[in-house]
Amino acid sequence: xxxxxxxxxxxxxxxxxxxxxxxxxxxxxxxxxxxxxxxxxxxxxxxxxxxxxxxxxxxxxxxxxxxxxxxxxxxxxxxxxxxxxxxxxxxxxxxxxxxxxxxxxxxxxxxxxxxxxxxxxxxxxxxxxxxxxxxx
Numbered sequence: 001x002x003x004x005x006x007x008x009x010x011x012x013x014x015x016x017x018x019x020x021x022x023x024x025x026x027x028x029x030x031x032x033x034x035x036x037x038x039x040x041x042x043x044x045x046x047x048x049x050x051x052x053x054x055x056x057x058x059x060x061x062x063x064x065x066x067x068x069x070x071x072x073x074x075x076x077x078x079x080x081x082x083x084x085x086x087x088x089x090x091x092x093x094x095x096x097x098x099x100x101x102x103x104x105x106x107x108x109x110x111x112x113x114x115x116x117x118x119x120x121x122x123x124x125x126x127x128x129x130x131x132x133x134x135x136x
Contacts, residue, residue, distance in 0.1 A: 032061030034072070037078070037126040039118050045136050047113040050090070050118075052103045054077060057095040057123055072099045077122040080107070082133065083114030090118070107133065 036055040059068040079090040095101040120126040
């Protein structure tokens with residue numbers, strides 16, 4: 001075999017080996033489970049209690065392989081956005097070792113009536129929950 005042909009074969013073998021080695025790794029969060037937010041009840045009055053539950057509050061996800069370690073988020077922040085644009089932080093707390101958090105909070109007095117949104121701003125990725133705030 002000529003030297004250039006051996007070089008091309010060696011290059012192809014090394015490229016194939018690199019692809020096999022990297023096949024199980026991922027640098028994106030595309031396959032990671034998103035944080036989950038639930039709020040109950042979803043129809044309230046100002047002054048009513050809300051039960052908030054968070055699951056999968058991980059700080060990051062760079063691999064989902066068998067040796068992956070997903071650190072728990074440093075903090076969960078949950079915000080209520082009222083129909084008049086007023087935003088109120090309902091929860092700022094660290095999740096437990098299982099990346100979960102439960103809290104009972106009160107809908108602030110003076111919250112405007114109509115549709116409101118509860119959003120988890122940290123970590124990002126949870127679907128917001130819509131509340132209906134009724135007049136007292």
